[in-house]
Amino acid sequence: MLDYRVLPAGDTALVIEFGDRIDRELSTLVLSLSQALDAERIEGIVETVPTFRSLMVHYEPLVLSASSLIARIDARMQKLGAGEIVGQVWHLPVCYDPRFAIDLDDVAKRTSLSTQQVVERHSGPIYHVYMLGFLPGQAYMGEVAAELALDRLETPRTKIPAGSLAIASRMSCVFPLETPCGWHVIGRCPVPLWDPVRSAALLAPADQVRFVPVSMREYETLATRASQGVLRIEPVSEFVGAVA
Amino acid sequence: MTPALRIISPGLSTTIQDVGRSGFQRLGVPVSGALDPVALHAANALAGNPGNTGALEVLYVGPTFAVDADDTRLSFAGADAAIAILADPDARGGEIISTMRSVRVRRGQVIRVGSLKNGATLYIAVEGGFSVEPALGSVSTDSRCRMGGWQGRPLVEGDAIALRHATATDRDEYRIDGLDLATPCRFRAVLGPQSDNFSEEEIKRFFAGEYTVSAGSDRMGMRLAGQTIRHRCGFNIVSDAIATGSIQVPGSGQPIVLLADHQTTGGYPKIATVISADLPALGRLPIGSRVSFAPVTVEQAVAARRELSATVSGIAGKMVRLAAPTAAAAVAARLLECNLISGVQDAAANA
Numbered sequence: 001m002l003d004y005r006v007l008p009a010g011d012t013a014l015v016i017e018f019g020d021r022i023d024r025e026l027s028t029l030v031l032s033l034s035q036a037l038d039a040e041r042i043e044g045i046v047e048t049v050p051t052f053r054s055l056m057v058h059y060e061p062l063v064l065s066a067s068s069l070i071a072r073i074d075a076r077m078q079k080l081g082a083g084e085i086v087g088q089v090w091h092l093p094v095c096y097d098p099r100f101a102i103d104l105d106d107v108a109k110r111t112s113l114s115t116q117q118v119v120e121r122h123s124g125p126i127y128h129v130y131m132l133g134f135l136p137g138q139a140y141m142g143e144v145a146a147e148l149a150l151d152r153l154e155t156p157r158t159k160i161p162a163g164s165l166a167i168a169s170r171m172s173c174v175f176p177l178e179t180p181c182g183w184h185v186i187g188r189c190p191v192p193l194w195d196p197v198r199s200a201a202l203l204a205p206a207d208q209v210r211f212v213p214v215s216m217r218e219y220e221t222l223a224t225r226a227s228q229g230v231l232r233i234e235p236v237s238e239f240v241g242a243v244a
Numbered sequence: 245m246t247p248a249l250r251i252i253s254p255g256l257s258t259t260i261q262d263v264g265r266s267g268f269q270r271l272g273v274p275v276s277g278a279l280d281p282v283a284l285h286a287a288n289a290l291a292g293n294p295g296n297t298g299a300l301e302v303l304y305v306g307p308t309f310a311v312d313a314d315d316t317r318l319s320f321a322g323a324d325a326a327i328a329i330l331a332d333p334d335a336r337g338g339e340i341i342s343t344m345r346s347v348r349v350r351r352g353q354v355i356r357v358g359s360l361k362n363g364a365t366l367y368i369a370v371e372g373g374f375s376v377e378p379a380l381g382s383v384s385t386d387s388r389c390r391m392g393g394w395q396g397r398p399l400v401e402g403d404a405i406a407l408r409h410a411t412a413t414d415r416d417e418y419r420i421d422g423l424d425l426a427t428p429c430r431f432r433a434v435l436g437p438q439s440d441n442f443s444e445e446e447i448k449r450f451f452a453g454e455y456t457v458s459a460g461s462d463r464m465g466m467r468l469a470g471q472t473i474r475h476r477c478g479f480n481i482v483s484d485a486i487a488t489g490s491i492q493v494p495g496s497g498q499p500i501v502l503l504a505d506h507q508t509t510g511g512y513p514k515i516a517t518v519i520s521a522d523l524p525a526l527g528r529l530p531i532g533s534r535v536s537f538a539p540v541t542v543e544q545a546v547a548a549r550r551e552l553s554a555t556v557s558g559i560a561g562k563m564v565r566l567a568a569p570t571a572a573a574a575v576a577a578r579l580l581e582c583n584l585i586s587g588v589q590d591a592a593a594n595a
Contacts (some may be wrong), residue, residue: 007437009487010517011545015437020482034270049269049485051509056485058266061546062553132272133483133509136389177390196391199380201271 002029002077006070011061012046016073017054022142022170027130028242030055031085031206036076044069050205051131052140084242087129087206088235092174092189094123094165094211095219100188107167107184111147119213121145122186127172129207137176137194137201141209144170156182163188165211172211187211190222191233208239247313248404249370252333255307255357260374260393260405261367261504262298265382269508275488276384276392277504279463279527280365282556283322286420287367289559290319290346292413298376298383298393299369300405304530306357306366308333311349312404317371317412318355319346322425322528323363328356345419345566348412363427364530372409386505388464417566423559427529431522432540432548433491437484438513441475442493449473450515450537455499457533463505466526468535472497475513483511489518489526491537503527521548 007015016033019026034050037057044064049056059069096119098104108115127141144167152168157180160166164175166183175181176194189211193202203209214222225231251258261284264277278284278301285295300307306325310333320327320343329347330338333354341347343366349355360366376383376394385393394405439447453471461467479495485508486492491499492512501518502510504527518526519540529535540548 008434008517008542009437009485009514010434010489010519011542011549012520013485013487013517015484017437017484022482047267047269049508051484052482054484056269056487058269058487061542062550065546066542131483131509132270133485134272134507136268136271136273136391138272196396199273199391201273205270 002080004029004077006073008066009056011066013056013058014066014069015054015056019053022052022130024128026053027128028085029080032080033073033076034205035085036080037073040072040076042072051133084240085206087204087208087239089208089237089239090203090233090235091210091212092191093214093218093222094187094189095214095216096187097216097219099216100164101186103166103184104186107148107150107186110150113147118148118186121148122167122172123211123213127209127211129203129205129209131205132201132203135175135177135179135194137203138173139193139203139207139209141172142170144172146170150184152182153184156180160185161188163190163192165189188219190219190226191231192226197229202233206239207235245312246375246404247316247407247410249407250310250312251307251399251401251403251405252310252354253308254399254401254403255302256305257303258307258399259301259385259387260298260376261301261384262382263296264384264504265380265392268380269485272508273380273391274386274389274505274508276386277382278367278384279504280322280367280425280524282423282524282552283365283425283528284367285556286321286344286423286425286559287319287369289563290321290344290418290420291317291369291371292415293369293371293373295556295559297369297373299367300399302357302360302366302368304364305359306368307399308354308356311351311353311355313351313407314411315348315350316407316409317346317348319369320344320357320366321369321420322366323360325357325360325366327358330354330356344423346417348417363425363528365528370407371412372407375406375408388505418563419566420559420562421564423562424555425528426525427533428525429534429536431526431535431537432519432545433489433516433537434519434542434545435516435539436514437490437517438481439515441477441481441513442473442515443476446473446476447515450499451539454534454536457529457531457535459531461531463503465503465506466501466529468499468501470498473499473515479512481511481513483509486510486514487517489520489523490514491516491518501526519545519548521545521552524552
């Protein structure tokens with residue numbers, strides 16, 4: 001039997017909470033419920049917003065009452081089982097050059113690794129996109145290797161450039177817009193994660209990401225093409241299954 | 245030349261807003277939209293537009309702008325203001341009109357909105373709407389994400405906001421009577437979603453407390469100063485999604501009500517959520533207002549939402565035709581300005 005709580009967030013949203021941790025098993029449940037409800041196209045559901053540990057369902061209460069929505073969710077939960085999710089697999093180029101990676105030396109020092117080892121440890125794993133938030137297109141990707149897990153900066157920076165790749169605790173993010181940030185910046189991605197012209201996000205919750213190190217020269221070529229609007233990046237494959 | 249409103253002075257923060265963009269929060273895109281959607285609907289009704297058409301949202305101090313179109317119809321709904329309609333940028337005096345009405349203006353005229361009274365928000369709609377490209381189905385401006393509206397930002401001097409229509413429809417002007425756009429001091433809220441993070445006593449203190457809307461409030465959140473609310477076990481939670489109206493309590497214990505431009509997700513416990521029917525009134529509340537919260541059930545909140553929905557549908561029924569100025573009255577108005585009052589009154593009476 002699945003363990004979850006349904007909490008009201010006012011009269012137009014419900015939170016379906018699976019736990020209070022960042023955990024791939026919880027994330028699989030959240031994302032599979034999200035994808036299942038979206039596929040059902042239930043009249044009165046406005047949108048679903050998956051996060052690390054819960055799903056928010058925004059609804060129109062004059063069309064769909066909270067009690068009938070909860071009944072639909074309970075019924076869906078019975079069928080959820082182990083949970084299966086569908087996502088896309090991406091290979092994202094990242095330039096770890098110190099000109100972009102302003103905290104790389106500091107991260108190396110704090111973790112007692114060489115900068116080369118930090119890059120290897122970071123670009124090694126396949127990351128799971130838990131959720132998007134904070135800025136349009138900003139994906140929270142985990143897990144960063146345990147030996148790279150650091151608390152946030154004591155004093156956040158007032159500004160980091162768009163495309164900055166940064167880490168904090170077990171999470172990695174590429175920040176799609178220039179923004180204040182308290183994370184450790186260790187690289188830059190030339191692929192825009194948010195296209196302001198088409199208002200489109202590259203990544204979606206449940207996607208999988210590998211960071212592929214590129215040289216400064218390759219970065220510049222890709223960034224130029226991106227700025228001309230001719231950089232096309234396609235997912236390398238589709239991913240179906242539980243989040244491992 | 246493209247018909248436009250040309251901004252001479254932008255006011256404190258003037259943005260284009262409609263009812264916002266929903267459906268993209270899973271991608272981190274905030275909903276945005278008018279802080280006071282009831283007033284937005286009223287402005288659009290007066291301008292003859294569908295209720296969710298994008299209009300200018302004015303905060304506290306309004307813009308001054310020139311009409312770069314043959315003629316156009318404007319409407320004003322929301323807080324009070326003494327709006328001056330001037331013959332040109334250097335003209336003095338001019339006609340002063342109040343809000344909650346439509347008005348036809350012509351090329352070269354300058355509209356000076358000035359300071360708002362009895363509310364923080366005013367909507368200026370234009371017949372036919374502004375000619376701006378929607379982003380994700382909405383023309384709402386989200387300044388933090390730099391999307392929507394006019395170049396994703398508040399208006400600045402020199403902006404020429406293009407209009408869809410080059411001329412106004414030939415028809416009478418209207419005002420709206422008896423639409424309640426008051427700024428109440430008590431707001432209804434449903435407990436949760438993270439009321440578990442607070443003890444029974446703290447929840448009682450929250451609902452018994454009176455708060456002041458503090459400076460630093462913006463379209464993302466209304467910061468409250470007053471009764472400090474303590475958490476049961478720390479103020480950091482693993483991020484979850486945010487609903488508009490949710491009242492989060494950060495480490496300082498001073499609550500923040502999340503408004504239209506709030507981030508889609510966040511990491512502070514939310515003690516309660518202002519009901520959807522009370523959000524428009526909350527949105528028009530100026531800094532310095534005193535507020536408190538009353539707990540209600542979801543069922544009560546839905547009943548209130550139904551009432552608000554009826555109020556919005558009833559806006560059209562509250563429109564009253566403004567008396568068209570007769571030729572004699574127009575002469576009278578002009579001579580009034582010259583203190584030639586008595587003789588003209590007689591002439592009008594004898595006409």
